[in-house]
Amino acid sequence: MRLAATLSAMAAAAPGFAATLEPASVLPSSLTLRITEVGKAGATRSGNNYASPAADASGLWIADQTGTLYRSGADGTAAVLQAPDLPSELVPNGREGFLEVAPTADGSALYVLVTSDTLPSAAVPLAELPAPLPGACCADGRAVDDIYEIVPGNTQYQILYRYTVEDGVPADPQPVTALEVQYGSSAHRGGAMAVLPDGRLLLATGDNLPAGTDGRGAPQDDGEHVGKLLLVDPSDGSITVAAKGVRNVQHLQIAGTAAGPVVVFGDIGGAVAEEVNAVPLADLLDTSEIENFGWGRAADGLAREGTFYISPGVPLGAPAEALSLIPPDEEGFLQAIAQIGRTDPASPFALSGPVVSDVSFDQIGILFADLVSGSLFATTGDLAGTGQDVFDVSLVDADGIAVTLLELSARSDRADPRFFLFADGSAGVLIESTATYYRLTEVAQRAAVPLPAGLLLLASALPLLLRRRRG
Numbered sequence: 001m002r003l004a005a006t007l008s009a010m011a012a013a014a015p016g017f018a019a020t021l022e023p024a025s026v027l028p029s030s031l032t033l034r035i036t037e038v039g040k041a042g043a044t045r046s047g048n049n050y051a052s053p054a055a056d057a058s059g060l061w062i063a064d065q066t067g068t069l070y071r072s073g074a075d076g077t078a079a080v081l082q083a084p085d086l087p088s089e090l091v092p093n094g095r096e097g098f099l100e101v102a103p104t105a106d107g108s109a110l111y112v113l114v115t116s117d118t119l120p121s122a123a124v125p126l127a128e129l130p131a132p133l134p135g136a137c138c139a140d141g142r143a144v145d146d147i148y149e150i151v152p153g154n155t156q157y158q159i160l161y162r163y164t165v166e167d168g169v170p171a172d173p174q175p176v177t178a179l180e181v182q183y184g185s186s187a188h189r190g191g192a193m194a195v196l197p198d199g200r201l202l203l204a205t206g207d208n209l210p211a212g213t214d215g216r217g218a219p220q221d222d223g224e225h226v227g228k229l230l231l232v233d234p235s236d237g238s239i240t241v242a243a244k245g246v247r248n249v250q251h252l253q254i255a256g257t258a259a260g261p262v263v264v265f266g267d268i269g270g271a272v273a274e275e276v277n278a279v280p281l282a283d284l285l286d287t288s289e290i291e292n293f294g295w296g297r298a299a300d301g302l303a304r305e306g307t308f309y310i311s312p313g314v315p316l317g318a319p320a321e322a323l324s325l326i327p328p329d330e331e332g333f334l335q336a337i338a339q340i341g342r343t344d345p346a347s348p349f350a351l352s353g354p355v356v357s358d359v360s361f362d363q364i365g366i367l368f369a370d371l372v373s374g375s376l377f378a379t380t381g382d383l384a385g386t387g388q389d390v391f392d393v394s395l396v397d398a399d400g401i402a403v404t405l406l407e408l409s410a411r412s413d414r415a416d417p418r419f420f421l422f423a424d425g426s427a428g429v430l431i432e433s434t435a436t437y438y439r440l441t442e443v444a445q446r447a448a449v450p451l452p453a454g455l456l457l458l459a460s461a462l463p464l465l466l467r468r469r470r471g
Contacts (some may be wrong), residue, residue, distance in 0.1 A: 021323045023273050023306055023341035029391035031364060031378055032443040035408075036398050040427065041070035041079035042435035045408050048434045051100050051191075052251045052418040056107035059170065059423060062430070062437070063112075063229065067097035071168050076422050076437070084112065084163060084170040091117040093156060098118060101166070102193040102201065110163045110170050111201060111234075113191055119157055120175045125237040128224040129180040129208060130218045137210045138186060138196065147216070148208055148226075154183035158191065160203070162234055169339070171228065177237035179205065179225055186210040188248035196254070201232040202242065202263065202284070204249035207295065211270065214303040214310050219245050219296030227296050229263075229284060242284040243291035245304070245333070251419065254281060255356040255383060262383045266351040266368055267293065267336075272323055273306025274351035275336040276366055278383045294333045306339035307387070328387075335386040340378045348372045355419035357427040361442045367393065367427065374405030375416025396443065409433050 042048065049065040060072040061121060062079060070079040070457040086092065093115040098405075100113045119126070144150055158179040163170035181189055188206030195201055207215045207227040213424035219227025222241055229243035248268040254391075255262050261281040279291055294304025303310040309324045328335075342349040353368035360368065364378040376393035397403045405415040409431050416432035422439065430437040 004231050009301065020095045021308070021325070023339045024389070026340060027378060027389055027391050029393070030445055031380075031391055032396060032445075033364075033367075033376065033400065033442050034396050034400075034441045035403065035429070035438045036441070038076050038256070038422075038437055038439050039072055039079050040428075040434075040436045041072070042068060044434045044436075046400050046411050048432045048435055049095055050416075050418055050430055050435065051098070051273055052104055053420040053428065053430055053437060054101050054364065055421055055423040056103035057423060058107045060420075060437075061101045061103055061110060063098040063101045064435070065096045065098055065299075066094060067092050069098060069101070069170070071111075074423060076428070076439075082168075082170060084110075085173060086114065086123075086161075087173065087175075089118055089121050090114065090159070090359070091422070096189065096191075099158065099189065099191040100193045102195050104199075107168075108165055110165050110253065111176075111193060111195065112161045112163060112170075112173075113193060113203070114159045114161055115181070115189075116157050116159055117154075119178060120159060122175050124175045124178050125239065126157075126178045126312050127180065127239060129182065130221070130224050133216065135213070140214070141212075147210075147213065148182055148209065148218075150186060151183045156183050157400075158189070158205075160201070160234075160237075166399050177232055177239060182208045188268070190246070190249050192231055192249045192252040194252040194254055194263070196231075196281070196285075197261070198285075199234065200206050201234065202252060203230045203232050204228070204246060204252060204265065205230060206248045207246075214270070214312050215247060215296035217297050219247070220292075220298050221289060221296075229291075231284070231287070240287055241290055242287055243279065243293060245293040245295045247295045251353060252419065253356060257383055259384070264354055264356055264366065264383065266354050267295070268350045269305055269342075270295075270416070271305055271310050272308050273336075273339040273341060274349070275306055276338045276340075276351070276354050276368060276379065276435075277334065278337050278366075279334060292333050293336075295361060298333075304333055305338055337381075337383070337386055338388045340377060340388050340390050353419040353427075355421065355427050357421060357440075358427060359425040360427040360440055362444065364393070364442055367440070369405065369417050369419070369429075371416055372414050374409070376405070391407070405429070405431065408438075409434070 053062045060069040096115040102111045129148045135147040160176040161173040190204040190206035192204040218224040231240040350371040352371040379388045381388045410433035418430045427440040
């Protein structure tokens with residue numbers, strides 16, 4: 001059924017690289033989602049800074065990163081304020097006090113990643129930032145003594161806490177482990193988390209660098225914690241690198257497939273491409289080989305983003321001469337399921353999501369969006385293929401009237417959607433500025449292939465379809 005959307009989109013456009021080297025264009029499609037309001041967590045204000053909600057068997061945990069936590073009921077229709085205790089010695093960061101939350105499946109425990117200016121008094125393992133490295137940072141290109149500490153003397157910490165949950169109330173916070181992070185909002189902090197079936201956590205760390213760098217060497221260094229997917233053992237706080245070469249992962253989902261669980265995530269781009277990635281969970285758990293997604297300078301001196309090599313120091317919206325294509329048979333690096341470029345290199349663009357839902361979606365395989373404009377995108381293949389086409393997705397409200405995520409925002413300049421799954425496995429999205437969360441459901445398509453061009457289109461598409469089936 002997902003092939004129908006592919007065929008419909010191909011009738012209007014075909015993928016290809018533009019004159020300035022960049023990912024293939026997004027293809028038009030008839031894919032449509034219905035958005036239905038479910039609940040509200042907190043007040044409407046432009047300064048809201050929400051993480052993606054996280055579900056357990058009893059409902060949703062919804063964190064406003066400024067330091068407030070909400071709890072919904074099992075049906076997701078109400079949100080009540082929770083006030084989890086934090087040790088008094090902590091000084092939470094104002095914008096990212098509660099960076100991310102991750103509950104256990106049974107709801108008995110909740111992990112909270114706290115950003116603090118101080119460490120807890122209890123001794124916990126601490127992963128320190130890379131050694132001082134001089135370079136240039138920020139929009140003004142000024143030279144700094146240490147690009148991992150742009151504001152000297154203001155190192156912060158991401159501290160993982162485990163709360164015991166009784167009757168929906170988190171209590172007794174226990175520190176598990178801590179990571180040094182760069183001070184301020186200019187650094188890519190990552191922070192996405194998921195509790196694994198074996199009780200460990202999968203934690204994504206950002207490269208801790210400002211925009212305009214190529215990641216430098218640390219994301220490719222197995223001995224550093226930045227730019228990684230980490231396995232955290234809550235019994236002793238120990239950290240093991242499961243994957244490297246990521247830039248700024250803000251949401252993780254473990255999706256079930258016939259072949260076993262797959263970890264799906266987006267990686268916000270730095271120079272040319274936003275990535276949608278998927279990797280079997282079994283591959284991450286087998287740490288005899290560390291999976292490599294390519295960000296940061298590898299042994300050849302180049303970073304990898306999507307299907308592109310990135311020359312050292314390449315800025316956002318880089319000219320074609322600063323980029324080159326990666327051969328499709330390159331070994332040692334994992335290719336993205338899909339990539340998307342920026343329609344306007346001068347405008348902000350950041351991938352939000354992705355989300356996978358067999359409950360909500362039919363033809364859509366993976367759904368994601370632009371954090372700024374709120375534009376919706378999807379792939380239509382499974383979670384095994386790479387280099388998949390990206391299609392645009394329309395949105396209608398409960399009455400079938402066309403709407404956009406930006407129109408649902410209280411801001412005119414940003415949509416800021418955060419995707420998640422409800423406890424029943426259906427897809428949801430939260431709009432940060434309004435603190436309102438919605439359920440998303442794919443609208444069934446009556447006729448995906450327009451006639452009379454349908455037969456001709458089918459014949460021309462057969463080679464592509466056969467390649468996908470083999471993948």
